[in-house]
Amino acid sequence: MPRRGGLPAPAAARRPPPLLRLLLRLLLLAAPLQPGRGLNLCTSGSASSCEECLLIHPKCAWCSKEEFGSTKSVPSRCDFLKNLIANGCAGAIENPRSSSSVAKNVPLSSKGSGQTHLDVTQITPQKVALSLRPGDRTSFRVQVRQVEDYPVDLYYLMDLSLSMNDDLDNIRNLGTKLAEEMRKLTSNFRLGFGSFVDKNISPFSYTAPRYQNNPCIGYKLFPSCVPSFGFRHLLSLTDKVDRFNEEVQKQKVSRNRDAPEGGFDAILQAAVCKEKIGWRKEASHLLVFTTDDVPHIALDGKLGGLVQPHDGQCHLNEANEYSASSQLDYPSLALLGEKLAENNIHLIFAVTKSHYVLYKNFTALIPGTTVEILHKDSKNIIELIVKAYNSIRSKVELTVWDSPEDIGLTFTATCQDGLSYPGLRKCGDLKIGDTVSFEVSVEARSCPAEDTSHVFTIKPAGFRDTLEVTVTYNCLCGCTGLAEPASGKCSGNGTYACGLCECDAGYLGARCECEEGAGGETQPGLCREVEGKPVCSGRGECSCNQCVCYESEFGNIYGPFCECDDFSCARYKGVLCSGHGECHCGECKCHTGYIGDNCNCSTETASCVSSDGQMCSGRGNCICGRCQCTEPGAFGETCEKCPTCPGVCSTKRDCIECKLFNSGRLDNQTCQKHCKDELITTVDVLKTDDPNAILCAYPVNNCVMKFTYSELASGKSNLTVLKEPACSSAPSAVTIVLAVIGSVVLIGTILLGLWKLLVTIHDRREFDRFQSERTRARYEMASNPLYRKPISTHNVEFTFNKLNKSYNGTVD
Template identity: 95%
Template sequence: GSPWCCDPTRSSSSPRGLAAEPRGSATRRRGEPPGCGRRAERGAPPAPPPPPPPPPLPPPPPPPPRTKGGGRRARAAPAGRTMPRRGGLPAPAAARRPPPRSFLLLLLLLVLAALLQPGRGLNMCTSGSASSCEECLLIHPKCAWCSKEEFGSTRSVPSRCDLLSSSVVKDVPLSSKGSGQTHLDVTQITPQKVALSLRPGDQTSFRVQVRQVEDYPVDLYYLMDLSLSMNDDLDNIRNLGTKLAEEMRKLTSNFRLGFGSFVDKNISPFSYTAPRYQNNPCIGYKLFPSCVPSFGFRHLLSLTDKVDRFNEEVQKQKVSRNRDAPEGGFDAILQAAVCKEKIGWRKEASHLLVFTTDDVPHIALDGKLGGLVQPHDGQCHLNEANEYSASSQLDYPSLALLGEKLAENNIHLIFAVTKSHYVLYKNFTALIPGTTVEILHKDSKNIIELIVKAYNSIRSKVELTVWDSPEDIALSFTATCQDGLSYPGLRKCGDLKIGDTVSFEVSVEARSCPAEDTSHVFTIKPAGFRDTLEVAVTYNCLCGCTGRAEPASGKCSGNGTYACGLCECDAGYLGARCECEEGAGGETHQGLCREVEGKPLCSGRGECSCNQCVCYESEFGNIYGPFCECDDFSCARYKGVLCSGHGECHCGECKCHAGYIGDNCNCSTETGGCVSSDGQMCSGRGTCVCGRCQCTEPGAFGETCEKCPTCPGVCSTKRDCIECKLFNSGRLDNQTCQKHCKDEIITTVDVLKTDDPNAILCAYPVNNCVMKFTYSELASGKSNLTVLKEPACSSAPSAVTIVLAVIGSVVLIGTILLGLWKLLVTIHDRREFDRFQSERSRARYEMASNPLYRKPISTHNVEFTFNKLNKSYNGTVD
């Protein structure tokens, strides 16, 4: 016979052991490890010593009620005692010797049983109250049911419910290059198929790798708004095909180009429908008196590598005129996406749909203005002339339908719109995965640069999407991007180069068993990629032994149905073999109804029948146990809820569900709610306790400690949000900006007030100017950012001012230098004069005559006589 005692049909997704032992085991004593027996027959090799037991597992759910009178009652027998009505048959006194060929298997199974023994910890499988295989499987993913007939003993019956892989089905390696290979050879995601087998509460994980291969083929469909306001744009793209092909062939050697146009529905009030406008809706319009009739969508050129044909088709086109401002572009996008054969999309190529317009689009329900009440069916409606034939019958498509069809056909949508409508279309990108938006000049002169930029942006990021995910499955992602860091909760990587490989850890958990199907298939695919990963999940919620039930079995004394090793007694019969009639009393049938001698029968909460306690019913819940000593309503409560609603009450103790701990199961072990938008746990400013962040950084608050006005670096974080939301620039892309900056309220002002004590002033340089803003937190938890409308820049001086400033500077500098020179000279002269005076005052002179000196006056004595006035004079003359 088989050495397994547990139901062989049971399987699990995780590589854990099976709590089973070989046939031929004897009874076990209370406290010994559970299984199908305690030891092998004499002579069998001894089992190796058991290693330490695993930590306690989550608790089981409460037992189902049993009603008196047959069938299930208000209790279910736990491990260690026989159960009323249903129970395992007693094992023989001596175990049979296992076959010699199973010797090694016996040792392995005994080791596994020892590994899973609950001797030093709680075994939630055996301590549970499962009375059937199905109830056992629902306790915990690690539990298994032993359906062997010879199980336990009459006095002490071990629990039949006891402790017991993701499988990659297809795994083609990643490709390194796209063109030059058939589409069957190009692989950008691995693995391609995974099969999982899960139980409720069970979780498994697998790794997905994605690569943007080099030189991958590209199909580009150019969808243009041909309303009257786009006339100048049409003139500028008449030779677009040649120039665009030259640029795109620098990125891929396999490029094809197609063309289509749209205006709007040709019904009122969207277009001019009066008879005089049928052939020329521009009649009476002085600026442009002639144009073609309005139309919804026209497919003009299927995807081709002959770019000259693109130029020819564009040169043939003429603009039209609609009545209201919005255009019917969403009709055109949907038809271009779903009419694969008409457009010519290749399976083995990247699909780019360039949508150019200068106005807002009509969306779902706008068609009611024209009497169109039928929603769009998402189907192709191109007639033989390649025109949209359902334009006047179906409403405009919704954003959800648009995103669904674009994703189904692996199409990257590029919105090329004018600056005035950039914000609106940017909001659309947050609702349609794989979509980008770029600013188109009014004359479309930058269209080539725009397309190349958008293509490089698309190829620089990978984002996983999930299709057909069942409600019973919980998915979580952890991205490992090019920097080698792990980002829990993120399914997207950016800033990639062609050929880079990124990986994602995908965790899959079964929340519950589905009502009908036992299997489900969902798909994981990168947005815009052809490659997909198919995940097949099988739910293990049923026991195979249930289908082998034996009605009126002799093993049940002919009074019950034998299934999964237990007897389901008919009405009026009790006992492990249904050997007793209900109501049978007497001392001979009451010996096993007392827990301890002297205590009341069945703890005073039941009646003793056939040595088994039949517990009373209670308005508060179930009373159960071998002696009716347990109930499911005498446990700790949290906020008035028993076991916080996250566990089951078992004998006065809360047995928490998977993912919860604590005396009253109010503490969650889930950390997903603690992961901030940037992928960090509690924004790096706290710790996750019971599923909530406890902020440790001073000044930090918020659900994930994301708010911290006083933390260093907060200005840099808020700067990113201002740049992406207000100025459409910066390092954050559209979807990252929408996610990280969803709680930012940004207002612009002409003059920034800095007198608010609760606001923090931040500034950063922008093109030689300074952008200033204030940051504060609101009571609602949102951030208030007040930003200057324009960066603070100094005005440029005039030429005259510059010349005068230069001349004045030269004169001033010359005057200063001259003054300094004069000052130095004066100081020097004064010093010399003072020294001269000092030396002069110290000089001493003696009076002396110069021998060579002759006085200028000489005196000579001459005697003469003369008469003067007849008088004689005798004297000297000098």
């Protein structure tokens, strides 16, 4: 095995092992751009070849000039471009860059049905070629448009178990009515029909001989029905809707034993039997699945002895019946999702309200799937289908197929509002004809083991249009092709390439001048990083004045002084650098999209965007790809739940108005998006004694609509609403006048009564005081001093004497 001159390793360990290439490739964004400001990753990365240099960092370049730098400082050939030019290597630099080019770019179409099949284009460009250097990002732009009047193929798949008998009666003329509604949306509409029950084996169906022709024998409510079957394709897609009505009218229900149905068998056959169903390549594919019960899933078949997993193939016989029903297990959710996506089929679950939550959970596992609530008699099926179709056509989401593991993709969506959404690959609330664009950034994390190219596909979910991306890798230096075997520049003991010698086995040194094991003067100081430190950091031996690093069972030891390794970095849950980065010299160098000492923190924000398009519903911060709610009382994956937050009653009111009463400020599409997790029930009497429920009310036409709001363990919101607003009848004018008069009279009477009471109390007090004084008084006989008797008596003598005395001038 040849070895490059100047490498710090002899024998098998002397050239850095292949894992070192994987290690060095990922020192990306953390590198400083100028030496002297910290660690220069280019010069300290121990690159021993041009190819290894290119893997260290996208800004590192290699000098292939023969006389460059000192013989000791082999890594000095690997440096920033600016430094290499300054050091005199302007004409011999290897520094390839990533690039992108458009190979096919047909403009977007404006209409669908008015053009030929090959003319309809909903994504541009159609082919892109990328040349990637590891760590060096390049990008290109993709545009997607939901064209107007695009053809639609709709296959109606119905559960014909006994409980769906009333539904069957209500859809006997469905074809005509559905075609009328769908032709308002597209002029090119085709309709097909199929049915299912369950596998006709025990314990899923009645298999006793007496039940073979009529499994309803002994069932009093419905004594006659057809034999059980797995799946029947009854009508290929056609624009003759009368044939749909005819086929439906021929159908009769059957009976199975257990509650779950075999609907997943039917979905898979309807998806993969393209020729028999009649799916067109140039049309939107809708598969409407109607049922009132839960489905059997993978491994349920073992109950009936079916151990062979479903193979994902078409098994319709000449009678258009599923022939492998009794041989293969039920398909898994993953297999269903794969086959539906392969054939660009939008699956619409039309299920009864009691099973809505279960099928809603399925939609998270099967991309491109929607779920709607079906009334027990299927009377709302047309409204349901139109609603689901409009919902599908109102959004665009990019999916990636066959992407290599060493390729990193990031998306930035520019939706119809003109705003950019980093980390998102979908847009919603679109109208027919809207064009949205996505910036796709691509990065190669490493070089493939062989110099090969890869092809992957980007396509909008449910579209037939695709973007084919071809990737080639810029991993080889041009100077490598000019190698000189047994070159005199290498003392005849090695191959000269890119300015360095790659020594033959048994030789060492920058020019392969040292023979392995041969005696000679050794200077240990040249094998110490700093004076006083151990020779080769204690993890190697000094040979030919260069460190030969020991091998370790834990990983690679490397560096000019064996100072570095790729196994001493921080771990998360026992995984080195969390599996999202590479360990370089004791430090995790994280892959794009991750940060942190152990690379356990994702910078992806798509998972933090709530259904209303806000980051963490405006109630928290997105940290490490998860919402940290800051609003008191907020919780949920995107902080969307907050019973105590201001305005929550107003938000729930919007959902009640649009979902129950088809009114309010939200349109149909926005309502479906914002209120998808609201479970609304109506009651005659609203209970307000639940401590976990928030009571809300809002005015409606002089009345008050009341409802309660609470969160369920499933993450849904439970809204209980009064069927009718609480209203008080307005009093008449006469009633008001009489009430006023009565009030005045009543108040006057009360005031008079109070006055009379006070007067009476006062009089009684005065009378009592009078009586008291009367009893205390004592009287004696006397004459009235003012009384004069009518007879007067005069004493003349006395008067005379008195007068006489006065006369004498004396007083008696």
